[in-house]
Amino acid sequence: MENALINTNPGAIALNEIPVVDYNEFYxxxxxxxxxxxxxxxxxxxxxxxxxxxxxxxxxxxxxxxxYVLSHVQPAGKTIQLKALSxxxxxxxxxxxxxxxxxxxDFTGHPWLKPLRYAFNRYDRSKTPTTYPFYSIASEELHQVxxxxxxxxxxxxxxxxxxxxGENILHLEIQLGYQHRGIENLFVQHKALLQQAVLAxxxxxxxxxxxxxxxxxxxxxxxxxxxxxxxxxxxxxALEMERIAIHIGDTAAxxxxxxxxxxxxxxxxxxxxxxxxxxxWCGNRFGKGFIRPAGSHYxxxxxxxxxxxxxxxxxxxxFTEITARIYSLPGVLARFExxxxxxxxxxxxxxxxxxAARMSGLARDIRISHPSMAYxxxxxxxxxFDSGDVLARGLLRKAEVIESINYIFxxxxxxxxxxxxxxxxxxxxxxSFRQNMLAxxxxxxxxxxxxxxxxxxxxxxxxxxKIKDPSLHNWMALALAVRKExxxxxxxxxxxxxxxxxxxxL
Amino acid sequence: xLREFKILRRHGIQxxxxxxxxxVSDNLTGxxxxxxxxxxxxxxxxxxxxxxxxxxxxxxxxxxxKCLFCKECSFMLPNRIRFTNDYKLASNRRxxxxxxxxxxxxVQFSHHSVRPEIRRLFRHALKLRxxxxxGDNSCEMxxxxxxxxxxxxxxxxxxxxxxxxxxxxxxxTGPVSENMAKALKMTxxxxxxxxxxxxxxxxxxxxxMFKNSKAINREFLALHRADLYVPGNPVHPLTFINGVLxxxxxK
Numbered sequence: 199m200e201n202a203l204i205n206t207n208p209g210a211i212a213l214n215e216i217p218v219v220d221y222n223e224f225y226x227x228x229x230x231x232x233x234x235x236x237x238x239x240x241x242x243x244x245x246x247x248x249x250x251x252x253x254x255x256x257x258x259x260x261x262x263x264x265x266y267v268l269s270h271v272q273p274a275g276k277t278i279q280l281k282a283l284s285x286x287x288x289x290x291x292x293x294x295x296x297x298x299x300x301x302x303x304d305f306t307g308h309p310w311l312k313p314l315r316y317a318f319n320r321y322d323r324s325k326t327p328t329t330y331p332f333y334s335i336a337s338e339e340l341h342q343v344x345x346x347x348x349x350x351x352x353x354x355x356x357x358x359x360x361x362x363x364g365e366n367i368l369h370l371e372i373q374l375g376y377q378h379r380g381i382e383n384l385f386v387q388h389k390a391l392l393q394q395a396v397l398a399x400x401x402x403x404x405x406x407x408x409x410x411x412x413x414x415x416x417x418x419x420x421x422x423x424x425x426x427x428x429x430x431x432x433x434x435x436a437l438e439m440e441r442i443a444i445h446i447g448d449t450a451a452x453x454x455x456x457x458x459x460x461x462x463x464x465x466x467x468x469x470x471x472x473x474x475x476x477x478x479w480c481g482n483r484f485g486k487g488f489i490r491p492a493g494s495h496y497x498x499x500x501x502x503x504x505x506x507x508x509x510x511x512x513x514x515x516x517f518t519e520i521t522a523r524i525y526s527l528p529g530v531l532a533r534f535e536x537x538x539x540x541x542x543x544x545x546x547x548x549x550x551x552x553x554a555a556r557m558s559g560l561a562r563d564i565r566i567s568h569p570s571m572a573y574x575x576x577x578x579x580x581x582x583f584d585s586g587d588v589l590a591r592g593l594l595r596k597a598e599v600i601e602s603i604n605y606i607f608x609x610x611x612x613x614x615x616x617x618x619x620x621x622x623x624x625x626x627x628x629x630s631f632r633q634n635m636l637a638x639x640x641x642x643x644x645x646x647x648x649x650x651x652x653x654x655x656x657x658x659x660x661x662x663x664k665i666k667d668p669s670l671h672n673w674m675a676l677a678l679a680v681r682k683e684x685x686x687x688x689x690x691x692x693x694x695x696x697x698x699x700x701x702x703x704l
Numbered sequence: 705x706l707r708e709f710k711i712l713r714r715h716g717i718q719x720x721x722x723x724x725x726x727x728v729s730d731n732l733t734g735x736x737x738x739x740x741x742x743x744x745x746x747x748x749x750x751x752x753x754x755x756x757x758x759x760x761x762x763x764x765x766x767x768x769x770k771c772l773f774c775k776e777c778s779f780m781l782p783n784r785i786r787f788t789n790d791y792k793l794a795s796n797r798r799x800x801x802x803x804x805x806x807x808x809x810x811v812q813f814s815h816h817s818v819r820p821e822i823r824r825l826f827r828h829a830l831k832l833r834x835x836x837x838x839g840d841n842s843c844e845m846x847x848x849x850x851x852x853x854x855x856x857x858x859x860x861x862x863x864x865x866x867x868x869x870x871x872x873x874x875x876x877t878g879p880v881s882e883n884m885a886k887a888l889k890m891t892x893x894x895x896x897x898x899x900x901x902x903x904x905x906x907x908x909x910x911x912x913m914f915k916n917s918k919a920i921n922r923e924f925l926a927l928h929r930a931d932l933y934v935p936g937n938p939v940h941p942l943t944f945i946n947g948v949l950x951x952x953x954x955k
Contacts, residue, residue, distance in 0.1 A: 316883055318919040327883055347887045350866035352834040352848045354841055355884055376883045379838045380919030387916065393755040396772055397913055403842025403938060447845075464711050466852045467718040474729070481733035481787070484842045486937055487774045495779055516714060523707050624779075627753070700840050703881075 201227060202267040207568040208415030209265065210637035213653070216269050218252070221280055224270040228255055232287045236261040238549060238562070240640070240649045242293035244301050245662045250274055251301055256638060256651065260567035265638060274301065282308035289549025292670055299325075315703045316375035319383070332359045333371050339363065343685065347376045354699035358688075365684045370677045377703035385652070385663035391417060391491055391627040394660070398650075399486045401665055402701035407433075407440045408643025409665070409701075410489035412650040415570060415639030417491035420631040420654065425571065426623065428616055429494055431609050434572035435506075436476070436485055438602040441644040442510075443472040445595035446517065448696050452592055453524065455690040456533045461524045468513050468520075475509045478502065490625030497622050503610050514603045521596045525589075534589035538679035538691040541586055545675060552646015554672040554695060557594050558586030564642035576612065578605045591694040598644075631658035645669060645698065667701025718853045723945050724955075728789055732940070733773045735790040736766050740806030742784045750777040750785070756906070756913060764805040768793055768935040769909040794934040794947025801909075801935055813950045821898045822931065823953040826872055829861035830952055832902070833871035833895060837888045838914065839878030842938035843905040847875065850941040857945045860954060868892075873900030873931070879907040879914035882921040889924055900931040902948070904939045912937070 202216045219227070231237050242255040251274045257266040272278055284291035285307035294305045295314045302321035305311055313320075316327055327347070334342070341362055347355035355376040361369040381401055385394055398413035399406045411433050418425060447469040453461030473483040480488040480496050488496060498506070524530055540550075542559045555562040563580040565573045581597040583590035631654050639650045646668030653662040676695050680688055720726045747761040754777060758770035766777075766785075778785040793811055795801055800812045836844050850857045851864065865871050868891045880888060892901070903925075906912040914920050934947045 318882060318917075328886065347884065348835055348891050352836075352844050352864055354836045354839065354844060355887065376887065377836075377838050377878070377881055378883050378919050379879060379881055379914050380917040381914070383919075384913060384917055388755075388913070390753075390755065392753060392774070392776060393913070396755045396774055400840045400907075400913060403840035404845060406842065460708055460711060463718075463853045464715045467715070467854055470718075470849070470852070470854050478729050478731050481731050481775065482773070482937075483846075483940070484938065486772075486842070487733075495775075519707075519714070520711055523711060698841065700838070703883075 204265040204267060204638060205263070206419070207564070207570045208419035208637065208639040210419045210632065210635045211267060213634045213636055216254070216267050216636065218269045218271050221270050221272070224255070224268055225281060225283060227268055228257070228283055229286055231257050231266060232290075239290060239293065240265065240638075240647070241651055241664060241666045242290065242297070243651070243664045244297050245653055246274055246301075253297070254636065254651070256649070258568065260562070263568055265568070267636065272303070277302045277304055279304045279306055281306055284308050288547045289671070292549075292674075313375065315378050317378055318380050327357070327373065327375055330373055332373070333361075333369065335361055335368070340368065356699050360685060360688075362685055365686070367680050367683055367685050367688070370680050372673050372677050374673070374699060374702050377700040379700070379704065381704050382663050382665055386660055389659060391629060395490055399489075401704070402667055402698045403484055404444060404698065405440065405643045405645065405648070405667070405701065406484045406486050407436045407489060408641050408648050409650070409667075411437060411571065412639040412641045412648045414489050414491050415641070416637045416650050416652045417629065417631070419639070420635060420637050420652070420658075421492070421629040423492045423629070428497060428613060428622055430571035430574075431613050432494060432496065432498065433489060435606050435609050436488055437571075437641065437643070438606050439472060439476055440485060442513070442599050442602050443469050443476075444644045444696070445599045446472065448693060449521065449524070449592060449595055451693045451696070452588070452690060455693050456530060458524065458527070458530055461520065461530075464516070464520050468517055471509055471513055475506060478505065492626040492629060493623035495625065498613070500614075503614065507607065507610055510603045510606060514600065517599055525593065525596070531589065533690060534592055535587060536585075537588045537687055538683055538694065539585065539587045540675050540679050542584070544678055545586070548674040548678070549671045550675050551671050552642065552668045553591065553594060553644070554646065554668070554675045556580065556582040557590040559584045562647065564640045564647050568640050570640070572609055572612075576605070576608055588690055588694045631660070633658045643668065645696075646672065665704055667698050669698040669702045673697050673702060719856045720854060723855065723857070723942065724949070726942055728791060728942065730789050732789040732791060733775060733787045735768070735793055735811060736771070736778070736785060736787050736803050737808045738764060738766065738803065738805040739784045742781070742805050746781055746784060750780055753777065753780060766803045768801040768803060769798060769933060770906065770912075771935065772906055772912065772937045791940050791942045792946045793936065793943050794932060794950065796932055796951060798933055801933055818951060818953070819898070819931070822900060822951060825898065826900070826952045827954065830873070830948065831863055831865045831871050832873050832875050833868045833891060834864050834875045834877070835884075835888050835891050837876060837878040837884035838881035838920065839905065839907060843877040843907070843936070846938045846941050847877070847904060847944065850944050855941045855945060857948070860949065862945070862948055868894035869896070871895050871899070873902060875902045875904050876908045877904050879911045879917070879920050880922050880924060882919050885921040885924060892924070892928070900951070901928055902932040902934065903930045904934045904936075904944060906935060906937045909933050909935065
């Protein structure tokens, strides 16, 4: 029996075309697929279907641009034991923790089967964030530093527990879940497409466009909607605008953390210009309201495209000038270079995606491996660095800002040269979804790979929705980065990743 | 050194001189205005579409405490509903956030009902502690932006601080997740009296899209009355700053 395959992004497959195999078979298939460098797991989750739980594992093949869908079924409502895939494929640990938390599956051989996000519908309600026994080392030489859930700045909550040897971090444990809003379940509760579209915008507000295009992909693939070229172009422009804005803002924040004020104050207004350009386009600085299924309210006119081009030109010049200064100052380099290094082997092991993979030589980028929207026809170049330190993450952001600006210029030219700009579709909230399907939508947000999955029932209603933010994998990269670093280097490392709490907690 | 000067010169003056009367883009999504000729049929139609249940059909009104500012109602009825670029949306009374058909006036601020100690003590310096309780990080980023070089609310002595012990009040974002309910209460309790509560964003004010989620626990907000409601999805820095200035009595 062959593995089921989805060949497009977004894409869908009928539930009855996904073979269900017994767990040993599932285990062997997953392991043999995941041993190849070109494959990695997009998501692995359970769907409670009556008295049983059906599990789906989605594995991306970056070279073939396709997605394998594997499945096994287990009884619901009781604790069962399964052999942990993560014993051999470490990157699976996070998915198995989620399944363990939700359905009580006891994965034997799992490296650390601890709670993930304390979801309201967890299997064991007696486990709470306040009773969690943090990892500890018994030694009089060591001390612990606990930070959070409420942090010192204006930032989302999470708990960081450091075990320090003097000034140096021996171990950092990151325990999240405080932001859990039960958003996946709301995609099932809210049947109206507009409600689902606005929910997607709130999965992680800093990745409004990224998550929204993943949802729009699901809605459109479930209705056979063919995205016209202009729609793909404007969505891609918005996605790159989001990347540019955050990368500039984070570069400013990196400067703040090392007290380089010129970098901070000169970059902050550049980010303001980027998000104010989004406001000019759609009325909202974060692009909320911009992405809608099956169409758009915001096909740009010539006047806006001229403004977009001139703003980006200005930003490009000033950003280049400022970052050239930042990354040549000995005082900056001394703080960034060889600080918070994560090796290529480590990022592979933890299944890092997006920026956190590309900073250390792992070229994972959905825009290249599973392109949708404008990325299908107009290739963007994906930048990678090798050193895996704060400097690599800073330089990666710098390079991506420039690449994204140039990419948007190319898309503006294309948009202007399109001749069939008449009768472009407006959003459609009255679509009915195909029944009994599993649909998947992938997007490369500024942090990395976003994966949405939906399952529909006999009436075409969504009965299960699964979201993966890149932070699900990448928090582990932060925990590894700060090992052996001075604890005073934690902020600059944290900022260099800038991971999502609500995207992780859902 | 010369390069730094060059960068600074190009940087120019970035701050907004007058935050009370700042000019913004016509396209900013602000206070809605509803034509009083809106028919019952039209009202019903947009009420059904509104994702947040912010619309009351009869008499017709939009509740900015629930509104996500997605503008879908105005796309359906462009001649009846439009969103102006008026960003002064905040008020100290929840009911002032409800915009009725036929009204086109600034959002009311009930100055007489502000607790007198707020103006006596916080007018020249207000230190705030921010707690994100299930916020999606967009409101949080906008609150950060309120202190950046463009908006610079620090000029009024308004500042976010790192400890509740240093704070005069709390700014809550997010619908208040169950898992944050305890930490929110602990933070509020740690702030010395007298103290204020500001709800920033649609999630905090009414739960937004999350109000029926089982992962939410809004008990804290049932027990405490907010001193300021700042609508938005997310709140615009100018909306937040002007709301706070109204509250502490800065002209």
